[in-house]
Each structure stands twice: as C-alpha cells, then as structure tokens.
Amino acid sequence: MAKVMVSLPDDLLQAVDIEAGRRGTTRSGYLRELAEETLRRRSTRRAERMAEIDAEDGPITGHGGDVAELVKANRPEH
C-alpha cells in the first residue's frame, strides 16, 4: 500500500480526526473510506444511469452482432 502526503487546512484535519475517533478508526482509515465511498457513489450513479437509458427512445433491438468488425468497417480507411 502506497503512503502519500496530503495537505489539509488545520480545521478540516481536526474535523477528520474527531470523526475518525468517533468511528473507532485511524485518520488514514477514515480518509481511505471517504475516497472509496466517493468513487463507489459515482460508479453506482453510472450503473443506475444505464438502466434509465434503456427506457429512452424505444426498445433495444438486435442488429446482427459482430460489433467489433462493424467498428473497423466504419473507420475512414475503409
């Protein structure tokens, strides 16, 4: 696990330490949880958005497959 140096304002660091203590974890552990939670929330939102997009603009229909070859066939060199 990498160790990093982070600059925080004094009052924010104090708030982090108080919350970490309240949760029974360390400063590093709490900051790690916050980072993971922020990233997870973003990915969860993306996953939810995919389900919403399914309902947009009518039903999804089949197009014959082989999409990797279709990508190449539509490039300008062809």
Add this chain to the structure above:
Amino acid sequence: MNLWLLDASILLASEDPDDQHHGDSRRLLEGSDPLATLDLVFYEVTNVAVRSWHDHSAARRLRNRVTAVADDGGLVRADAPLLESAAGIADENGISVYDAAYVAAARALHSQLVSCDVRDLVSRGLALLPGDTVTRLSNREDGIPG
C-alpha cells in the same frame, strides 16, 4: 477496485442483443467497478449506429451511455501525446492507430482495456473480453483473488 477502459465495441455490444458479448457488456456497464473511455468512442459508436444500423434511437442511447461512463471514470482526450504513444503501439503490434489509441488511453490511466475485438486486441494480450472482467468481479465478491 479496478478501473476499466472501454472501447467502442463494448458500448455497441451492450446495445445489440444479437452480439455474443451483449450480456457481459451490459453486466460490466451496470457493475460497480469504475469505467472510463476515450473521446474517439463518441464518433465510433455513432458511426456504427447511424451508418450500419440506421438506428438513430440507438445512436442517442449510445451517446448517453458514453456520457455516463465519462462522468464516472473519465473521458480520455486523444491529444498529441496520446497519439504519439498510439503510433508506437500501432507500429509495435501491427494494429490500426484507432485500436492503439484505446490501448494508449488505458495505459495513460493505469487501467485495463476491455474490448470485444478478439482479432486485433484480445488475442495480442492488449485487452480483456468483457466476460473476463465480469469473472474477476464475481471472484472478488466471492473472496477469490485474481
């Protein structure tokens, strides 16, 4: 937590139930790992949806899916340094600069490229199939390393 970089084929497979990677691509897009892509994907998915599928609804949904991925792990810009890297990868592997740009984008983010392109990317070890990433995710959730 893995960051996966998706090429156009993953987005297109998720929109085509006839593609053999449709289910795995959808599971990846609806999964919990962070996802990123390259700006080129906007052109490539729209090109296929409009020119080959003649399906403007699919084109709109695909653009929205790309935007959702960009808001998650990011949209890598195909700029001069990335294309310099892509040119080297293309030469080294005998693949197009388009495909190499996705490889370069994944390397720039220290992530893994995911693609349905077996011929030029997966067979050369430059990308994983969507099913491989889904297996890794399932293993991790089951506590199996890998």
